Amino acid sequence: MDVLATLLTLTVLAASGLILMRRYWTFLRANAGPIGLSLLCAAAVAAFLYLFYRTPGTEIGAAQPIPFSHRVHAGVKNIQCELCHPYVGQSLDPGLPPVEKCLYCHKVIIAGHPEILKEHHYFDTRTPTPWKKANYLAEHVVFNHQRHIKKELACKECHGQVETMDRIRGKYFYMHFCIECHRERKANIDCWLSCHN
Ligand code: HEC
Ligand code: HEC
Ligand code: HEC
Ligand code: HEC
Secondary structure (H helix, E strand, O other): OHHHHHHHHHHHHHHHHHHHHHHOHHHHHHOHHHHHHHHHHHHHHHHHHHHHHOOHHHHOOOOOOOOOOHHHHHHHOOOOHHHHOOOOOOOOOOOOOOHHHHHHHHOOOOOOOHHHHHHHHHHHOOOOOOOOOOOEEOOOEOOOHHHHHHOOOOHHHHHOOHHHOOOOOOOEEOHHHHHHHHHHOOOOOOHHHHOEO
């Protein structure tokens, strides 16, 4: 969206530049220097806006209720994805781990850590941890992990290198993403029959 906003800004700037040019062509020819300079300024402003909106925070994913890190767990500690997402090969929904699963380790490991105390709070009050969703898929699309995992597609083909991410940089899965790989692997691309319902 930020990129869109920037593009919009640039388009507006360019359009107004063109209109000005048509009107003041002779004036322009006489004052090419200063005008070039102001266009340069406009470009600099646009570049600044772009860099400003593109804050790094927007690329590392939303802050979570507990700062759970895939880099620490799946990367440094090498815990298998399936330990926490056990249904990924067996059902539509890979599942997010319930807090019991976190406590299975954290009753012992860094048990007094303030973030782990938060887990106890969720557990004691029977509140499901309000994780924020990182990935989006349009609702009318039926996506089946099992079919894909059975074909030995690695998690990273679709999710990137999760084990290097502190916060998951989710994405919006557009159809071309599905289609590209389906073409490459000669999987079904009759998506109206198989993916949409
Ligand atoms: C120790 C438990 C644990 C392990 C191991 C783990 N995950 Fe997760 N995973 C979570 C939790 C908790 C969340 C929800 C919070 C978040 O998004 O960070 C999550 C979220 C995700 C999401 C984002 C879901 C969404 O759309 O919001 C993906 C994708 C994911 N994990 C993939 C993986 C992959 C791939 C691996 C192995 C490389 C892995 N996970 C290993 C606990 C784990
Ligand atoms: C298989 C064991 C295991 C499971 C399951 C597990 N963790 Fe951990 N966790 C660890 C280890 C090991 C560390 C590293 C501890 C250290 O640095 O000494 C850790 C570190 C942490 C930290 C410390 C902060 C950091 O990033 O260094 C937090 C917070 C945390 N885990 C949250 C969770 C949550 C939330 C869950 C459940 C979704 C979970 N853990 C599940 C083993 C586990
Ligand atoms: C072929 C692409 C693909 C592969 C391979 C894949 N995923 Fe996913 N994954 C997706 C899509 C698409 C979604 C979003 C689904 C949705 O929101 O309904 C998703 C969502 C998730 C979620 C979030 C589920 C939730 O309830 O929010 C987790 C966790 C996850 N994947 C884990 C994994 C793990 C672990 C692996 C590897 C064992 C894996 N995925 C392999 C495409 C893939
Ligand atoms: C990295 C490659 C890859 C990506 C990305 C991918 N797929 Fe697939 N998909 C496959 C392969 C390979 C098969 C064939 C599995 C089989 O033959 O059982 C498949 C099979 C399917 C099937 C079963 C088709 C049938 O024969 O009935 C559906 C439905 C499907 N994918 C939907 C999706 C959707 C929706 C997305 C995007 C969110 C997606 N796929 C992304 C590789 C991929």
